[in-house]
Amino acid sequence: MIDAPNLHAIGAMIVTIGMFVAFARGRMSTEIVSLLTIAVIAVGLYFFPMPHTQPTDGLALAFSGFGHYALITICALMIMGRGLVVTGALEPFARVLESVFKFNQQVGLLVSLVMAFFLSMFVNDTPVLVLLLPIFVSMAARGGMAASKTLIPLNAAVLIGGMGTTIGTSTNLLVVSIARDLGMPQMNVFHFTPIVLTAALVALPYLWLIAPRLLGDNRTEDLHVKRRFVTRLRINEGSTLTGQELATVMPRLPAEIEFHDRPAGKIQTQERLTISGTHDAIEEAMRTLKGEVAPAWVIDRIRKESAEAREDIAVVEMTVTADSRLIERTLPSSGIADLYGVAVLGIHRPKKLLGDGDDAAQLGEMRIAEGDVLLVMGLPEPLQAFARADSLLILEGMRELPRRSKAVLAGGIMLGSVGLASIGLLPIAISALAGAILMFVTGCVKFDRVGRALSAKVIVLVAASIALGRLIGDTGAAEWLGQAMSLGLQFLSPAAVLAAIMLFVTLLTNFASNATAATVGTPIAFNIAQQLGLPPEPLILAVLFGCNLCYATPIAYQTNMLIMAEGGYEFKDYIRTGVPLVLLMTVTLSVLLVVTYQM
Known part of the structure; x- marks a missing residue:
């Protein structure tokens, strides 16, 4: 028998359940629920402090999330993502991927999911998603598949790929290092990759074909038909139109573009063609055909004044x-x-x-x-x-308009920050913060526009989740739950033991943190293996996999929060798509562990 949990642990579990229910019901906004959670923790610990602590320590715990490195990292990554968007640095990549989506949206999504999966096996999850996120948002803004239908599947593919190698995530390294300290042999980089690759064959079809159907289209629909503007396109030297028949160029132009005075023969330099189309379509036609729709001298004058005044056009x-x-x-x-x-x-x-x-x-x-x-x-x-x-x-x-003169610079800053974090030279928090500062210093992101990059909903949600994670750990609630679980596992089959451990760790990682789940779950799994006479390695891997099954809530992992604002997601969207994926992965991985280790 184990002792009953202390009152603070009971309180921590009640607050966790209450926040989850409030988020799931959706009657109050995410910001209100998050702030109420912080307030309950602050007031509760002030009047009923934990043993050996002062009332002010409880206030520090409740508000610790606002100064936590994870929140700083997320904000810095949002700012760098904004820099890529406003400079147009990712437009070439977006157009290539957009061409795949135009060929077939389902093929485009599958290619994206597979690409994200394999990238995250070798590069930390967060940089991979930061690189892909602006591309998908840009494609959605240009009329592609809605970001709300692609970002959650894309994020899940990144997370699944991240658990495929020991270097895929910092959580994997933490579990492996704790297991090594407990006396287990060192696992190499690809020690459990075949298991994850096999599980991906089950998970990726779900993310490709089912998850997008469970998500709504959160794009704001125009209440009026987009205006069509008539303009005169001037053919410059070097234009792709020069010397060609118009019919050969039309397939490369947006469908909204219409020519009103089609030339009889081949198009010549300095020729003027009257066209009509939406604003976006005209801009795309100008880029494709290398032409102008206004006198060159005034365009050059505007660009010169923009550079001198350091103002956006x-x-x-x-x-x-x-x-x-x-x-x-x-x-x-x-x-x-x-x-x-x-x-x-x-x-x-x-x-x-x-x-x-x-x-x-x-x-x-x-x-x-x-x-x-x-x-x-x-x-x-x-x-x-x-x-x-x-x-x-x-x-x-x-x-x-995008500041394209700084596109290469913004891309270089992003790649430098991601590269330093990927090779382990700097923590992601430091490299992301340095990258955000460089975005400001170089003018890629204007300081007075930073509010457009940040989301208040994400900020307070991150702060609340960090405070709740600390509360669960400091009160002993996580440790008590692990001890309670171990009592009943002796009556289960090895496969059920694996599944139970994985589900327990998954529960912790979705409501506390990956680090908490790894720190609490790894020694518990090792002790259970010794008590039940089971090989410890598959149980340790069950913990490692469970730490990465963080799809069911936005507070489970920082990449979940990064996509929340861009996709316009609510808490229930993560539950709707994440819970089935968690169950699917738990069953698949448990069976694969049993088969692999012949338990």
């Missing part, structure tokens, strides 16, 4: 009001570029204003009318001056 939609001087003027006669230093990229005319004589092919002669929408590019201050002076109403917030 923005694109904004403005509608022409009844008081505007632009009414009845054409773009060439308006003098907009000379007066304000901004470029009009295109004109959208609402259908109700289109007359029988209107023709997109006559853009140069189209007279601006009340209600027209102009797509304008420039620096923020000139854009505001243009809107005020010419009585234009800004319809949508400014959309900043």
Whole structure:
């Protein structure tokens, strides 16, 4: 028999169950539940401190998450991810992967899952996901598969791959080192890789075919049809259009692009073609065809002023009001570029204003009318001056263009940070923080825009989970649970013992931390093996695998929290997809351990 848990351990278990239930029900926001959890821990330990501690020690424990290295690491990784997005550093990779998704979305997802799985076998889980996360978010923004349907499966593939080698995660190294201290032989890098590869043959099909169907599409749907802008594409030297028939180039362009004056023969340099399409489609066509939709001199002027002022170039939609001087003027006669230093990229005319004589092919002669929408590019201050002076109403917030001049720099900073952490030269916390600082210093991320990179929901959730993990460990709740479990295992078969140990460690890792689960579970598994006369290695591996089955809650692992804001996930999304995966992996890995070690 074991003694009953102390009152603080009972309290820790009650708080854990209460937080889980509150998250699962979803009636209160994640932020409120997290803050209430911190408050309960702080107040409870202040008035009922643990033995040999002061009331203020309880407050320090409750709020320790806000200064914890894990939270600093996550915030730094978010900032570096933001740097890759705003500089467009990952656009080439995103376009390659996007082409696979365009060929077939299911094939694209499978390729991504397999790639993430094998990468994480040799590189720490967090850097792998940090590299892939902005690519998938960028693809979703460009009309690809919704991020909410891909990020949880992608994260799970990374976690499964991470448990395939001893160097895949720091938790694997911790379990192996503890086992070595207990007297077990040293495990080599690929000691248990065949078991994980076999389990992946079961898990990856679930992540590929089933998990995305369990997740909703969290993209914000536009309440109106996207505006189509008419513009004049200028063919520059070196354009892929030069000397080619238009029909040979059309398959490479977005489907939304339409040509209104198709040339009869081959396209020549400096030729102007009238096209129409959405804003995103026009930008993609400009990149593909290496052309411009505004006079080159004003584009160069805007870019020069942007570099000198260290301000981002923005694109904004403005509608022409009844008081505007632009009414009845054409773009060439308006003098907009000379007066304000901004470029009009295109004109959208609402259908109700289109007359029988209107023709997109006559853009140069189209007279601006009340209600027209102009797509304008420039620096923020000139854009505001243009809107005020010419009585234009800004319809949508400014959309900043990627700072592509810093794309290589941002990519280098990210690769340097990931590389230093991957080879073990620096901890991920230090390398990520250094990378975030470099992003600020070099201007890849503006300091006043850092709020866009961070998520308040993730920050308070991380802080609450760290405090709860410390509470479970310091009160002895984790140790008591392990002792209670060991009493009943003597009546089970070896396969059931393995499954029970794995489930117990999985429970700890999803609500406490991987380190807690490894520290508590490894010696318990070793002692159980000695008491029951079982080989210790498969039980130790059951602990190692269980520490990595952290799919069921967002608080289980830092990569789970990294994808939470980008995917727009709720707590229930992790439960819906994670619990079946945990059960599937537990059964599969238990059977494989029994077969491998002939138990």
